[in-house]
Amino acid sequence: MRNKTTILFSLIASLGIASLGFAAEGVTEQADGRSLSFDNKKGNCLACHAIPGEPKAESPGNIGPPLVQMRERYPDHAKLRAQIWDATVANPNSSMPPFGRNKILTEQEIDLVTDYIQGL
Amino acid sequence: MKRNLTYIVAGLLLGTSIVAQAGPAEDRSALIDYYKQILPDIKFENYIYGALAMNPDAKSQYDDFMAFPSYSIDLDKGQKAWETPFKNGKKFSSCFPNGGKNVAGNYPYFDNASNRVVTFENAINACLKANGEEELKYGESEMGLLTAYARSLSDGMKVNVKVKGKGALAAYEKGKTYYATRNGQLNFACSTCHIDNAGKFIRSDQLSMMIGQASHWPEFRGGTDIVTLQGRFKQCEKNVRATPKKADSEEYNNLEYYLTYMSNGLPMQTPVFRK
Numbered sequence: 001m002r003n004k005t006t007i008l009f010s011l012i013a014s015l016g017i018a019s020l021g022f023a024a025e026g027v028t029e030q031a032d033g034r035s036l037s038f039d040n041k042k043g044n045c046l047a048c049h050a051i052p053g054e055p056k057a058e059s060p061g062n063i064g065p066p067l068v069q070m071r072e073r074y075p076d077h078a079k080l081r082a083q084i085w086d087a088t089v090a091n092p093n094s095s096m097p098p099f100g101r102n103k104i105l106t107e108q109e110i111d112l113v114t115d116y117i118q119g120l
Numbered sequence: 121m122k123r124n125l126t127y128i129v130a131g132l133l134l135g136t137s138i139v140a141q142a143g144p145a146e147d148r149s150a151l152i153d154y155y156k157q158i159l160p161d162i163k164f165e166n167y168i169y170g171a172l173a174m175n176p177d178a179k180s181q182y183d184d185f186m187a188f189p190s191y192s193i194d195l196d197k198g199q200k201a202w203e204t205p206f207k208n209g210k211k212f213s214s215c216f217p218n219g220g221k222n223v224a225g226n227y228p229y230f231d232n233a234s235n236r237v238v239t240f241e242n243a244i245n246a247c248l249k250a251n252g253e254e255e256l257k258y259g260e261s262e263m264g265l266l267t268a269y270a271r272s273l274s275d276g277m278k279v280n281v282k283v284k285g286k287g288a289l290a291a292y293e294k295g296k297t298y299y300a301t302r303n304g305q306l307n308f309a310c311s312t313c314h315i316d317n318a319g320k321f322i323r324s325d326q327l328s329m330m331i332g333q334a335s336h337w338p339e340f341r342g343g344t345d346i347v348t349l350q351g352r353f354k355q356c357e358k359n360v361r362a363t364p365k366k367a368d369s370e371e372y373n374n375l376e377y378y379l380t381y382m383s384n385g386l387p388m389q390t391p392v393f394r395k
């Protein structure tokens with residue numbers, strides 16, 4: 001019993017850090033497309049997307065599809081950027097936040113994220 | 121001509137039957153059907169466990185925790201507050217039928233006289249006021265601990281919220297609209313997470329279904345932090361970078377009314393642990 005409680009508490013502690021946390025601590029590396037995509041104060045793409053090509057993309061959410069083979073699937077840079085800028089244009093019911101329309105990311109940050117995602 | 125008329129009449133009949141059908145009871149059964157489809161392995165009675173119902177390991181740890189909850193000392197404070205007589209010698213129990221046992225599941229209700237939703241917290245404050253005592257602040261831990269104990273007197277009672285009459289229906293509809301309206305910089309409605317994506321993971325958090333969310337408040341998050349239902353609304357709204365409403369605001373009371381109606385028929389249990 002006691003052991004299990006300890007496990008539970010460590011679980012709480014670790015989940016607490018990883019939990020939803022759009023508002024939690026961010027990464028303060030240099031702002032390249034990759035860190036912008038990972039940073040939970042910025043793109044926080046991992047909240048919803050797995051990035052199978054990235055070993056560091058741990059415990060991603062599964063609300064959106066895995067981001068793989070992007071260059072094949074999105075050869076058109078503008079189309080990919082548009083999806084990130086405002087996903088509700090293509091799908092009004094999209095769960096994906098409109099990163100450009102709602103100024104979650106700046107135009108320049110969206111360019112960096114788009115480049116990074118297209119390279120996956 | 122005759123044919124056209126038949127169509128028109130048929131159309132009218134159809135129209136009326138749709139109007140007659142749409143209402144709280146139909147909303148609720150449609151939502152239950154939807155959850156049955158997207159979460160076929162989870163039994164209705166387990167909806168009260170929310171995300172825990174989706175994860176057997178977490179559920180078994182929860183069961184262990186609930187056998188010896190670390191918050192029992194806090195709960196004792198709530199019990200003391202409930203049992204301590206007012207200056208006039210009366211107690212909280214004098215304000216409720218049956219001494220406050222098996223009543224909490226009837227809240228919130230719509231009060232036609234004041235034309236507003238009355239939450240259990242409102243009833244607690246009304247009791248204090250009627251007895252010449254100072255009211256408690258909504259959403260704070262004193263109210264949380266008191267209602268945690270007071271609601272535990274209704275453990276096992278089935279949630280039994282009624283929506284009858286024009287005013288009640290209007291309040292319910294406002295809560296329902298709020299629930300489905302996108303909000304905040306991140307552009308989420310409550311329904312985006314707890315209806316559209318129930319069962320999915322947002323990072324490492326699995327999203328609970330809305331039905332069953334309202335039957336166990338306040339709860340202890342992390343085992344020690346008391347959180348009221350409306351406090352939880354605030355947390356979810358902050359996460360999507362929206363400006364949360366105030367506890368006991370008309371918006372949150374209507375939202376609580378709608379949300380609790382949707383948990384009708386499920387047994388109450390207060391308090392509980394959540395991560």
